[in-house]
Amino acid sequence: MNAPHPPKVAGIDSTVPTPAHTVPPTPPAPGAASVPAPHTPAPGALLQDRLAGWVSDLTTLHELTERLAGTSTLDAALQELLRAGAALVGARRGLVVLEPGDGLGPHTTIGLGLGRADLGHIETVPRGSLPYGELLDTAAGLPGGNGQTGESVHPDLFAEDGLDPRHREVAARLGYAASYALPLSTVAAGRLGAAEWLYDEPAEPDERRRHLVGLYVRYATEHLARLLEVERTRACMATITEELLPSRLPRVAGVQLAARHRTGPRGGGDWYDALPLPDAALGLAVGSVTGSGPSAVAAMGRLRASLRAYAVMEGEDPVAVLSDLELLLRLTEPARSATALFAYCEPALRKVTLAGAGHSPPLLIGERRTEFAETSVSAPLGMLACWEAPSVEIQAEAGETVLLYTDGLLHRTGDPMDRAFARLHSAAASIPRALRRDPGAIADHVLRTVLPAGLDAADREEDVVLLAARFD
Template identity: 30%
Template sequence: MSTETSVPPPRMSKLGAVDSALMDVLLSEAPIGFALLDSTGRFQRVNRTLAEVYGCDTAQCRDRTPAELLDRDPDRIAHESAVAAVLSGSGTVHSEHRLEGGPPDASGRPRQWALSWHPATGADGTVEGVVLIAVDCSDRFSAEVALRRSEERYRSLLTATNQVVWTADANGDVQEDCPDWRVITGQTAEQYLGRGWLDAAHPDDHEQVARAWTDAVADRTTFDEIFRVRTQSGDFRYYRSRAVPIMRGDTLMEWVGAHSDITTQHDADDMRQRLTQQLGEAALRTVRLQKATSDLAEALTVSEVVQAMTEIGQSAVGADTTTVGELDRDNLRLHVLRDDSAVRVPGGRVAAASAQADLRVAMETAVRERRPFIAGNPAELRELVEDDPEVLAFLRETDERAWVALPLLSAGQPIGALRFTFSAARDISDEEKVFLEALAGQCALALERAKLFEREHRTAEALQASLLPEDQGISMQAFYRSGTQHVQVGGDWYDAFPLPDGRIAGVLGDVMGKGIKAATGMSRVRNALRALAFSMPEPADVLTGLDRMFDATEGLDQVTTLVYFVLDPETGQIDLSNAGHPPPLVVGENTEPWLLAAEPDTPLGVSSERGHHKFFVQPGNTVVLYSDGLVENRKRAVATGLEELVTVASQARPEVVGDPQHMLQYLVEGMLAGYEQDDDVTLLAVHLPVLDTAPE
């Protein structure tokens, strides 16, 4: 028996047979689900659409309750509760529950059905059954799911990025509560609303943020500020607040914004900036150390080292004063090279005079403990010295506010101390401490080089001075200045000695090169020349003999030039031979200076016939022999230098002309002024004094 014949159709007395048939077709074939349940809650009629949702055919649904057709408890409960409500007179029931079933949709997902139950009444108005209508809401359900999923993702994104969404009206006042923000700040709703959210900003940031928000509201422009926010715990975190105006045409509707916690990013940026700054400072310290090393390498003497360190202390360290101290050989006295003062060290400890009370704690500790002494401010200094009365008195009188002293070590042993003072408190970082220790190491090396330089200088001066005869009726003076930064003894030399016949022999020469090789070559030539001069004193014969010696003992690369002369003090006659050397200069008291313009022969060792030149020098005149370092350098050719030499000599005052020592100093200062010395400078002056004549 079919449903149509077994169940009396609803009362449709006003419909004709055709209309009734049409209604049956519509209910049977419509895409919506339809069912009729009797007063016992059993299906009496179910169309095909709804039967497919239940997973059976229409015949299987008849006389069965929904609970008997449904597998899932939520579906059974939803049907039973709705049927019971309609039969009890509650009227139409629209269920929030969605029934899943039927053929899948186009995407292959199960269809979702919205259910509504309606009362079926008799003629007297009593409820005799329930009409169930199921409408396919799959598209709407999918949209709701997508919307819900999007909202969940959005909220998850906000949570993951530490963002709090907030809104404000067109006037910039917050009207809606934001619990997430209040959880962070600890504000109440009343404190938060309006513009109270700004009160959570750090006091130093509040005015700026409030002004920026007011300007953005007035101009209808994007608000974007970074500021610190006070949290419930009392700490401050960095937030970025950004809000945009929502416009509808020309009308501002509201503001929508987000607070983003950027504390981690801010800390990372701050760390990156600090690292960048530290790297930049490290690079700058490296450049400064290289510059300091270069400057110290150019310092020849101890005084030049002190001068260089003073300049380095100002430019590279920023110190107001720089002091270099040197220990004596017994390590008992510390000589402060800046002012040549000395400090006594009782029992082997560096002590300080009362005027240098701070020196005791700074340089003494650095030398004794072989480690840096650092006091960044007076309080640190007082703590280090345990309130020493002398230091306290010193602090009351000085403008110094920070002190650094470092030991100067050579082969691990102290040779002195380096001290910097500052007029403002100074925080010495570990990186700067390493830089200062490296600087002290370079200073120690420079000080050692300078001490060696000065020892060699004194040795060379004593050696050169011993070569001049003391009294032969003439006056002789010599001058020597090294042109090298690292070796004092070079290839320039001079010599003068009396001959058996009463004449004076003199020579000034230049062996190419510097150091031991040049010095030993110079020694061999000098000794050979003396030996030859006593056996055959004439200049041409001496140079010829030197040529033979040179071929036998010296290498082809050993270039040597010299001027050798023999002077008769009684007549003023000079016999001279020149082996490739600049010509001698003659300076007279009453005449213009001139060069003994004899054509020079070749340097020693180059085979040629040696020339012999004869000149007469008047009493009161001075003959000056010199090396090429006086007239030639990188910026001046030899020919130009010779012309300038005559010009400078012509401008000498009479008292200078008559004093060979002053004459040599005058020539050196005049010729080297404005030029960088790059070669040794050696001069030998022979002065014939004016003899007093006896009255007739």
């Protein structure tokens, strides 16, 4: 069973060599007439060939399902499903339509060997006339009691009398003449969608290929159901987090604001805020709650709401604001700690008074300087019996930007903290002059420069927050 196999297409239709232990034929007796003997298979050869075929098929399914199991995102799994299915049924192109039966989404259509324009042409065909539409809109695509579902076979589209004219036109335009479709449905997962493969010439998979692709699609459906649940959870956490953060930034004379936020897949506790205060002042805050997931997001929302109240009452004294916040955290969230930075800005004077609790110092970005503000070193909130640290003042010049950020920006780089700080400083110093008038462009440049090569992707664990304030 471990003997090497000759090359095969998708692990099926392989030629099995004659076993080495087959008994050789008996040589004819001397002088006997040479009479061709009827061909009879050696004892057990037929069974061995059949067993070898089964082993080859199982090996193929094992390899394909392992590759599918290695995918961690919904898009990657759908692409792998299309590629493996095309190899199993002997097709070159295909598409998969994700349309969960519970109506909760997400809904998407992905093609193999088909561009967006091609998919657009296919979508102009009446849905009920398409093979995947037949499966999605009828009972054929619903799982039965044994988990089996129907299939849609069109071995020669142009020979069908009842083919929809628009379908005939699109098939001729795209150059396919046959199709084979299967629903993505099981009893456990329900109906998730359908997959369809297209043939350039009239064709259909034989019984063996149908059996193999049916087993593969059944496994793929279960894998897609798990990824779909993860995708929905991520989207839900991202929505909740965004709803707990400012929907828009305030407009205050003398200062321009911009914020950027990246949420990890499980949802984190990083937050930011900007709120107008009495006497034409402005309060800016960034912070991070320990942990991740729903509990951390909820704690972040409570902490941010409390800080807003303290800022309105005593925002001109950032130390008092953070002291009150520390007391609240210690009494209501004894198992948590948090970092925070609060800045009281007076735009008319371009003056910033700030205090930080275990938080990284803000970065001052201007034409003549790019430097970190000198802030006192202090413990995070909730780490000491009583928190208090002196505040510092920053005098900004016209056109300078104060950049606040959370530690996730530094942690995502994977570098030691000293190198991460150097990387951030270098990114800020390299901002082109044409971008320095726009705080949003400044934040985007810093993100692209500090977090290149996928470090800014949504599947990274750490949250990232940037809050930029440019003084006129």
